[in-house]
Amino acid sequence: MFRYTSTILLLLFSLCVNAQKTITITGQILDQETKETLPFVTISINDEATNKIITGAISDDAGRFEIKNLATGKYTVNISYLGFKTVKRTINSGGLNPIFDLGKIELMAAAESLDGITIEAKRATVNAALDKKSFSLTNNIAQSGGSVLDAMKTMPGVAFDQDGKVVLRGSDKVVVLIDGKQSSLTGFGNQKGLSNIPASNIERIEIINNPSAKYDANGFAGIVNIIYKKEKQTGLNGDVGLSFGLGALSKRKEDTPTDLGSYAVNPKLIPSLNLNYRTKNLNYFLQSEFIIQEALPNNEFTTRNYDDGRNIISQVPENRRQFRSIITGGIDWELTENDAITIAAMFDREKHIDTSQVAFINLNNRVRNRLYTWKEEEVTSYINASISYKHNFEQAGHSIAANAQYTRGLEDESYFLNDSSAIRIGRDMTNIRAIEHTTSVSTDYTKALSNGRLELGAKARFRNLPVDYTINRGNESIIYPDLGDFSTWKENLYAFYGNFLLEKEKFDVEAGLRAEQTDVSYELDPVNIYYATNDAYNYFELFPSVRFTYKINAKNKLSLFYNRRIDRPGEPELRVFPKYDDPELLKVGNPYLRPQFTNSVEAAHRFSWETGSLFSAVYHRQITGAYLRIFSIDNSNPDYDIVNRIYQNTGESTNAGIELLFSQDLTENWKLIASTNVYQNNINAFQGTLLFPFERTFSIEKTSNTTGDFKLTNSFTLPLHIEAQITGLYYSKRNIPQGEELARSSVDLGLKKSLWNKKGEITLAVSDLFNNFGLRQRIKDKAFSALYENYYETQIVRLGMKYKF
Secondary structure (H helix, E strand, C coil): CHHHHHHHHHHHHHHHHHHCCEEEEEEEEEECCCCCECCCCEEEEEECCCCCEEEEEECCCCCEEEEEEEECCEEEEEEECCCECCEEEEEECCCCCCEEEEEEEEECECHHHCCHHHHHHHHHHHHCCCCEEEEECCCCHHHCCCEHHHHHCCCCCEEECCCCCEEECCECCEEEEECCECCCCCCCCCCHHHHHCEHHHEEEEEEECCCCCCCCCECCCEEEEEEECCCCCCEEEEEEEEEEEEECCCCCCCCCCCCCCCCCCEEEEEEEEEEEEECCCEEEEEEEEEEEEEECCCEEEEEEEECCCCEEEEEEECEEEEEEEEEEEEEEEECCCCEEEEEEEEEEEEEEEEEEEEEEEECCCCEEEEEEEEEEEEEEEEEEEEEEEEEECCCCCCEEEEEEEEEEEEEEEEEEEEEEECCCEEEEEEEEEEEEEEEEEEEEEEEEECCEEEEEEEEEEEEEEEEEEEEECCCCCCCCCCCCCEEEEEEEEEEEEEEEEEECCCEEEEEEEEEEEEEEEEEECCCCCCCCCCEEEEEEEEEEEEEEEEEEECCEEEEEEEEEEEECCCHHHHCCCCECCCCCEEEECCCCCCCEEEEEEEEEEEEEECCEEEEEEEEEEEEECCEEEEEEEECCCCCCCEEEEEEEECCEEEEEEEEEEEEEEEECCEEEEEEEEEEEEEECCEEEEECCCCCEEEEECCEEEEEEEEEEEEEEEECCCEEEEEEEEEECCEEECCEEECCEEEEEEEEEEEECCCCEEEEEEEECCCCCCCEEEEEEECCEEEEEEECCCCCEEEEEEEEEC
């Protein structure tokens, strides 16, 4: 018996000794000041005696790292991150302890990089993966007091189209997320809320040009992820602010002759209050902002030249009085060291009254032949509620998360239309009431491997948007007959994904596959005479994504990407009810619209040095079934020609270009960021058929155009705790279906002075100093050509004050 017992003990001892000949080192990296986790931090393991590098790792998205199978011995752990001081830890392993958990390691900003914008600019181009760039709004001085839309205008690679949509690398097919999730504030497929999210509440904005399979497959141009601020200090803290502004200080073009014209010198008052209360396990947060203003969100001049010799100009100034409130709040609850729940809600309500007088001027004799006035009263509101749960397993980088979210969106829009001409005097009233319900549930699983990471997940999303349309027709109504009184759009999405990351000393490989099943239906009132049948279809698609990164050396990395993505039309693109703000230039959707698909490839390179960095990328995208607005004459009205702007699938197009982002500390007090995106836009010839309001063909000529966006930002640190910023941007001319969009530019200025030991600040910001950022397009179609100019409110001066407690 003793012999067997001795043998067993000896075997167990031998196993223990063998098991402990190797060790594992783990930890998590955080920013000492913000307490935010830091991804992509370099961890190197050096032999203590020779200082020779033995192995290393890169921290993951949660700042965690794990180094396995390291022989016992004495080591120095070096933790380094550009813009931060290097931290060292010593490991002495003799075989008794198999795991060395270094815990939470906080990095301090380097003394030479304490200027916030410098640190963030470097992290944006160097410290993230090559497919993700991160930009801090903390010191975006030139857009102080403005919205997220204003702040994004100066970001490298970002532009905007005529509808205010974000454009990345020449395309508006962009998904906007808030804290990594779709929300009611930015919509599911639209971006209307961007102009109302206060930039002061945002910590940073991420631009992801090549999303992995973990993200929804829509948005071929990429993803914009808006990260809200969250206070990390314990106790009660927050800030209170007040901003006053004046917009549309000068007019780019003289108003057409009406009594009202377009609003100018528009006042804006924006108070805000943000609160945060943190205890050991609980964090309560509340962010609020209120907007009281006059505004000019659209100011559309359209000059139409008909082949029969008529030349007509009209102007639609959207003179707005607006009140908006945005309140976001929630609770972060750490149930245990490894379990956390976040419950969050958002309420957004906006009411505005728009008033416009639209004059139609015959340019041949300067006679006003029609005066069309309208008033719009609209209430929109969004309620967003979500609950998220995350469990971290004992192993670093091993977690499972679940999220459930409900969104309710309301649009209640009434138009009061009055028409006066030698031919017609009439009044009409329309009302659109749409209530969207969106519910989504998802789960994500992550497991760190010895040389990489495995991600798995699933998601289901259900959207239902019924629209009720009420028409009170007046004498000789201009509204199309037999549209019906309702429509109902539904979209159900089911998705599964897997993503694998392999990390080696000289290269990384990330590959993923996302599978999505989509069921769509669009039901019209049977009264509708323009579309013969209701539309319903479903499809199953696979969306692969691949990234290969070669690590040339510590300062040089080269990545290759491939992505397949989809863009699904939403209800606004499908809606059959026209928008009557200009009765001779009607905007309308198409219920038979189909998704577009994109295959994209990219090569990206990152090079960094002590005081700056250079990011460069070459990309090519091929789009099939692209959907765009088409201009087409409806001459069914004997009194007036009506131009329809209708969404339509238009065949194939390609987009290829190069993007450069350069940042450099020129002196201790002068920082520079320069970027350019030069690309070739190829639109293939296409001929199709429009069904509304009657069947007719349209055609698009083949065009090819090389264009670019150029931006330059200079940031200065001045005496007396004053910071200054000057940003210049230029968008060159580019081709669009049926025409071209003309060049535009902007110069933005900003000053910020810190007060009361940096507890308070005063900011002065001027956007579009020379009022040159308006949109202009030239259009050519059968029987007419048009110059479309939208000189909306881009020139704004803001004075703000904020106090942090």
